[in-house]
Amino acid sequence: MLQWMETGEFYLIDLGSRNGTFVNGRRVSIPVTLQNGDRLTFGQTEVDFFCPLIRPVSSADEPDSKEFTATATLHVRRLISVLVVDIRDFTILTRQLDEKLLSEVIGTWFRQAGDIIREYGSWVDKYIGDAVMAVWTHGANGVDRDEALRICQAINALHRMTNNLYHQYPLPFPIRIGAGVNTGFAMVGNTGSGDRPDYTALGDTVNAAFRLESATKQLGLDIALGERTYQHLADQVGNVHFLERYAVELKGYDSPTPTHACSFAELDRFLKTTLDTLH
Structure with missing residues (x-):
């Protein structure tokens, strides 16, 4: 199950699927926070997770200011x-x-x-x-x-x-x-x-x-x-x-x-x- 949180994060929760659920090759037993590019495996099906709202900050996005920080507060x-x-x-x-x-x-x-x-x-x-x-x-x-x-x-x-x-x-x-x-x-x-x-x-x-x-x-x-x-x-x-x-x-x-x-x-x-x- 994918669950969107009020924090803006996506969690993957396995509810006891027969073949298990895996993120990047690791079996899910407790909720896992998903990042863009994560490989999800459900039985014989593999998908890559991507959400347009979740995008890592690239160097091209950074302003020239030395005071810039990637963390907005x-x-x-x-x-x-x-x-x-x-x-x-x-x-x-x-x-x-x-x-x-x-x-x-x-x-x-x-x-x-x-x-x-x-x-x-x-x-x-x-x-x-x-x-x-x-x-x-x-x-x-x-x-x-x-x-x-x-x-x-x-x-x-x-x-x-x-x-x-x-x-x-x-x-x-x-x-x-x-x-x-x-x-x-x-x-x-x-x-x-x-x-x-x-x-x-x-x-x-x-x-x-x-x-x-x-x-x-x-x-x-x-x-x-x-x-x-x-x-x-x-x-x-x-x-x-x-x-x-x-x-x-x-x-x-x-x-x-x-x-x-x-x-x-x-x-x-x-x-x-x-x-x-x-x-």
């Missing part, structure tokens, strides 16, 4: 929430599944994850190995109640979807995920070339979201929220006593970081209670 400082979701024990899974089944399961997971993220008002920023990064942008007044709830609902839906894969495929064990969410200001914009824009979010807010997801493993929990995400959820929704507070040593940070964490079961109960009250 058009950034806006925005308040965002970043969600990072990672598949647990992915390496073990790759060792226990044959390539066809692995491609089908992982391809299905990434495709459905993208659908869920868009359903709840976000956009997929990146597929990174066995993880997905999503971004919600907020207005000048901060995170409102609906936005805070949509982030929680997206996490809950991703967990349910992942659980269902165990019932859809002959897996050796249920697939598990971990989630980290962080809210703060970041530079959002085009970091690609003028001919190939790459819209993404940059900054410490993004880095911390990845660290928070990693922290769920040392905490033995499923979801970790940054302090600002927690405060917005508490202010806009309330009833957040299910989130335990921790001081976590995050890689790359000098001092312990306030973190609020919980299990998927606790998040599910919170959403049921909150949504019933609102309705």
Whole structure:
């Protein structure tokens, strides 16, 4: 399956094709970003990928100015929430599944994850190995109640979807995920070339979201929220006593970081209670 991203990139995702899918001779098991000129192999069929909107900058395109750079930087400082979701024990899974089944399961997971993220008002920023990064942008007044709830609902839906894969495929064990969410200001914009824009979010807010997801493993929990995400959820929704507070040593940070964490079961109960009250 070819999937066009909001970032302007094209990803190739194999959904378990009988003969496998290959890019430049390498089998696809996780989403692969396509470049012009890539050779795609589907069974006995070979095609070369080309998109007119994706064109490398040639020397003939470059102006004479010494200050020219191939990277266009058009950034806006925005308040965002970043969600990072990672598949647990992915390496073990790759060792226990044959390539066809692995491609089908992982391809299905990434495709459905993208659908869920868009359903709840976000956009997929990146597929990174066995993880997905999503971004919600907020207005000048901060995170409102609906936005805070949509982030929680997206996490809950991703967990349910992942659980269902165990019932859809002959897996050796249920697939598990971990989630980290962080809210703060970041530079959002085009970091690609003028001919190939790459819209993404940059900054410490993004880095911390990845660290928070990693922290769920040392905490033995499923979801970790940054302090600002927690405060917005508490202010806009309330009833957040299910989130335990921790001081976590995050890689790359000098001092312990306030973190609020919980299990998927606790998040599910919170959403049921909150949504019933609102309705």
